[in-house]
Amino acid sequence: MAGYLNYIDEHKARFEQELFDLLRIPSISAVKSHKGDVHQAAEFIRAQFEQIGLQDVQLIETPGNPVVYGSFLEAGPDKPTVLVYGHYDVQPPDPLELWETEPFEPTVRGEDVYARGASDDKGQAYTHVKAIEAWLKTEGRLPVNVKVIIEGEEEIGSPNLVPFLEANKELLACDMVLISDTSMFDKDVPSITYGLRGLAYMQVFVQGPNRDLHSGTYGGAVQNPLNALCEIVAKLKDENGVVQIPGFYDDVIALSDEERAESAKLPFDEQAFKDSLDIEDVFGEKGYTTLERKSSRPTLDVNGIWGGYQGEGAKTVLPAKAGAKISMRLVPDQEPKKIAKLFADYVMKIAPKGVKVTVEEHHGGNAAMTDLGFYGLEAASKAFEDIYGKKPLFTREGGSIPIVADFKKVLGANSILMGFGLNSDAIHSPNEKFSLVDFQRGIKTSARFFEALAEMK
Ligand code: BES
Ligand code: ZN
Numbered sequence: 001m002a003g004y005l006n007y008i009d010e011h012k013a014r015f016e017q018e019l020f021d022l023l024r025i026p027s028i029s030a031v032k033s034h035k036g037d038v039h040q041a042a043e044f045i046r047a048q049f050e051q052i053g054l055q056d057v058q059l060i061e062t063p064g065n066p067v068v069y070g071s072f073l074e075a076g077p078d079k080p081t082v083l084v085y086g087h088y089d090v091q092p093p094d095p096l097e098l099w100e101t102e103p104f105e106p107t108v109r110g111e112d113v114y115a116r117g118a119s120d121d122k123g124q125a126y127t128h129v130k131a132i133e134a135w136l137k138t139e140g141r142l143p144v145n146v147k148v149i150i151e152g153e154e155e156i157g158s159p160n161l162v163p164f165l166e167a168n169k170e171l172l173a174c175d176m177v178l179i180s181d182t183s184m185f186d187k188d189v190p191s192i193t194y195g196l197r198g199l200a201y202m203q204v205f206v207q208g209p210n211r212d213l214h215s216g217t218y219g220g221a222v223q224n225p226l227n228a229l230c231e232i233v234a235k236l237k238d239e240n241g242v243v244q245i246p247g248f249y250d251d252v253i254a255l256s257d258e259e260r261a262e263s264a265k266l267p268f269d270e271q272a273f274k275d276s277l278d279i280e281d282v283f284g285e286k287g288y289t290t291l292e293r294k295s296s297r298p299t300l301d302v303n304g305i306w307g308g309y310q311g312e313g314a315k316t317v318l319p320a321k322a323g324a325k326i327s328m329r330l331v332p333d334q335e336p337k338k339i340a341k342l343f344a345d346y347v348m349k350i351a352p353k354g355v356k357v358t359v360e361e362h363h364g365g366n367a368a369m370t371d372l373g374f375y376g377l378e379a380a381s382k383a384f385e386d387i388y389g390k391k392p393l394f395t396r397e398g399g400s401i402p403i404v405a406d407f408k409k410v411l412g413a414n415s416i417l418m419g420f421g422l423n424s425d426a427i428h429s430p431n432e433k434f435s436l437v438d439f440q441r442g443i444k445t446s447a448r449f450f451e452a453l454a455e456m457k
Contacts, residue, residue: 004134004447012440015130016113018048019439020106022088022122023115029065029089029156038152041088042066045129045150052133054148062160065089065152069171072136073145079454080376081145083174083413084132085403086125086181087154090117091428098430111437118434120427124180124420125150127439131446143454147174151403154181157199157363158403165403165410176376177407178449180442182419185266185393190384190445192377193417195296195396196404198330198367200339204232204347206307206322207356213318223354225322226307232357233324235350236300240286241293243300243328245346251333255296263291266393276424295396300328325362329398336364365402374414379456383449384418387441418445 008015027041028034042059045068049057054070068088073081093103093116101107106115113123128148135142149172151161165172185191208225209218237243255263268291274282284293293299307322309315328339344359351357370377372394384392397417404415420442426432 002451003138004131005444007134007138008130008440008443008447011130011134015126015443016436016439019123019126020113020115022126023106023113023117024104026093026104027089027117027152028092029153030092035065038065038089042068042152045088048129049148052129053136054132060164062153062164064160067149067151067161067164069147069149071145071147072132072142073147075142075145075454079144080175081147081173082450082453083172083177083407083411084128084146084148085177085179085407085415086128086148086150087121087152088125088150089152089155090120090122091155093430095430100431103430103432108436111435112433113436113439114431114433116432118432119421119425120432121154121181123434123439124442127180127420127442128178128446130443131450134443134447135450143451146450147172154401154403157201157365159363161403162406162410165406169411172411174411174413176374177404177411177413177415178418178446179401179404179415180418180420180446181401182397182399182417183421183423183425184419184438185395187422187424188388188390189267190388190390190392191395191419192380192384192392193397193419194370194372194377194394195332196368196417197295197298197398197400198334198336198365198405199400199402200328200330200336200343200364201303201362202326202328202340202343203360203362204229204324204326205358205360206232206351207358208318208320208322208354210320212320215316215318218318222318223352224318225355226319228352228355228357229305229307229322229324231352232347232350233302233305233326236326236346241284241299242286243298245300245339245342247342248298248328248339251335251338252298253332255292259296260292262394263296263396264289266291266395295398296331298329298331298334300326303327329400330367332367332369334367336366340364363402365400366405368401368404368408368415370414370416374416375456376414376416376453379453380416380418380449382452383445386448386452387445418442418449420445
């Protein structure tokens, strides 16, 4: 067995303890009061980079959260350069009462560690850090040139990373990007993701009368903002799951027959999918399979809606205001800015009389695709095969990693999305977890990937 694989086995317990230390830092990028924790996580990564022997280690401040950089470029100019990307920021842990154990006190149950960020993305990003350590501590070298950036704003749309890429093209120049921030198709079914959806995230406010009103005294005589908002929401999609915003589908690249046939071959068990969610039936855009609906077709969903009385018992009141947060997952070649404008125009057009409606745009990001013929995928496939004992599947996923499209646009680099998570990891939800078995296999797969890539070129 290769020396680096032995090293990974020998240091398993320490690698896990280090990951748990990182998971204890509540680096929530969406919440301003956690700025200090976000910095602490960046500091932790910087110290790690130094300990494992990366060179040119830098904690680079941005107008938002810091980017941590390190490199090891001694493989020589005839070997490819891999840019490893990950994020140390996490989503808020709410609702707290649904966590079985504290979100920032990592707890092992069975083969899994439970904590916010365990899978998305601290645990997955850390696999590469430990793979690099294994190479440097056993061989004193890496078989390819490696640069690493771990950022702290992915979960808020990476607003400062695009300017960072633009300003540091030379520093980040690479032949490909390696990312573990996606899922395997199923447990023990390794997968390489070649497509991610984009995102346009909107907020709709509805203002009615200048104060809450008695629903008897005023009901029937004024527009109710909550009813008005529901009317708007009801017109965004039809009963077949088709988005009703004019122009929404104009730039969508249709799925080819070949791609549909490949997708149909994936071992997706719809009954198991329904059972895992306790739902009677699936729902989505007519004419598409569940897999297509959740990964390669655009869609629209209300993520949150509020207004009026929600306390105990019945309070007779017409609320003065209401609001909703609505996300649209996008596919190539839909442009988030254009879709946001189409959304806003349509909402203003269908807004009922008697209320004031305003639409705001939150963060967004472009969909991304990796060229299936890209040679780096072959090395990744080989690495999975050697460590998991199976060839990986090639899949598209419905989530978004906004910077992936920019890696292609700004750096001209394809991304290799080597996911070690599972859809059942409950990322963004209470009781997020990550399998420590996959943490270990992930480290080995990453380490093997560097070698397989060097063997190719
Ligand atoms: N790791 C996820 C993206 C992901 C999830 C990809 C599942 C594939 C499958 C990432 O950290 C994430 O959640 N991204 C956000 C981006 C958004 C805030 C711009 C997302 O998809 O909601
Ligand atoms: Zn993530």
